[in-house]
Amino acid sequence: MRHLVVLVIAFVVTAPVLAQDVVRLKDGEVLSGRVTDGLLEVKVEGLAGEIRVPWSRIEGIDRPEHVRRMYEERLAGLPPEDAEARFALALWCRRQGLAREMEAGLREVLKLDPEHAGARAALGFEKVSDRWVAGENLLSAKGFVRRGERWVLAEEARHEEMAKERDRALSAPEAGAAELLSRGADPSERVRKFASEALAAKSWEEVRIPVYRALGDREPPVRSFAAAELGRRKEPEAVRPLLRTAVLDTSESVREAAVSALRTIGAPGTILPLARALTSTRPAVRMNAAAALGVYGDVRGVDYLVSTLSQNWGPTLRNNLSVVNQVSYIQDFDVEIAQAAQIGDPIVAVLREGVILDFQVLGASRLMTLTERRVIRSALSRLTGQDLGDDATAWSGWWAENRDRLLAEAR
Secondary structure, rough: OOOHHHHHHHHHHHHHOOOOOOEEOOOOEEEEEEEEEEOOOOEEEEEEEEEEEEEEHHHEOOOOOHHHHHHHHHOOOOOOHHHHHHHHHHHHHHOOHHHHHHHHHHHHHHHHHHHHHHHHHHOOOOEOOEEOOOOOHHHHHHEEEEEEOOOEEEHHHHHHHHHHHHHOOOHHHHHHHHHHHHHHHHOOOOHHHHHHHHHHOOHHHHHHHHHHOOOOOOOOHHHHHHHHHHHHOOOOHHHHHHHHHHHOOOOOHHHHHHHHHHHHHHOOOHHHHHHHHHOOHHHHHHHHHHHHHHHOOOOOHHHHHHHHHOEOOOOOEEEEEEEEEEEEEEEEEEEEEEOOOOEEEEEOOOOOOEEEEEEEEEEOOOOOOOHHHHHHHHHHHHOOOOOOOOHHHHHHHHHHHHHHHHHHHHH
């Protein structure tokens, strides 16, 4: 009797464990057993008995044995040179969670049709300059560079390098330049003049990091002094930091010093970032940008300021607005039977009801504070020598009459 018991135990331990279907519910619960699909629910037969679950509660179903058999049957029935049929099977594999089989199928599609856009997209390829690229090559083609485990834009990488360089310890010559820049806050004009002359004798390599640090100093006079030094150096790379200072610094004197430095450098297209700042969502930035255009002195800035002062739109073309209620429901199931087991892919239909309205915007205007209007008016007066108040209509009419003449004189 003892030998019989041992034999039975050995049989139970060594019996193969049959692969079970796994039902993943939307609330995170997992059910295992044999799954049978129904129209509105599925039946799960497991150790706890039979459980019926509505489709609305199901996140997904994993059927390792049934899906594998169905995949092999579908693969065997594929036409050998039909790329579209293989692509459809690959998409079916993706829905069933067969990632390896899906990738293999997509590779086969590309062997038959190298320009198959669907297969390329599913494998992560994009077309850049008539060339399909993916992965790191795609990121590189889009202008990204690797920084450790991250991919960042090349411009962002350059600024990160500049930030690291600014944070490093200063060399002895750089420390001397930093000391001279700090003299910008000295109340004595004689001291400031001496510091400026001493800085002029130093090379750009010695001054570069200290002057950028001084541009962010706590003391406004030091920031103004640093901006003036950047203007005197006429380094093109200083344009971006100076533009940032011109629209973001809290001190009016520092902003004017930054704009004066930009005017001295005279880089082409300098007024374009200032013009873009006129559309900022922050009123302070918009007013700083308007004032900067006035200080910069380029008459082309009048165009942007007048447009900002008189921003009116309309009428537009006629448009359509749809107010629709959309309901998705399971219309049927695409049921397939394989070796006494059935599986069904739900066929989803969409029901839409609502109304489509035809409308046209007759006009719109931008609202701005009285203070913002006065800043724009002051900038316009500084650029044109005219004082037409903050009436947008008056400025628009005057600019229409004099625009061509003033731009020709500026050229």
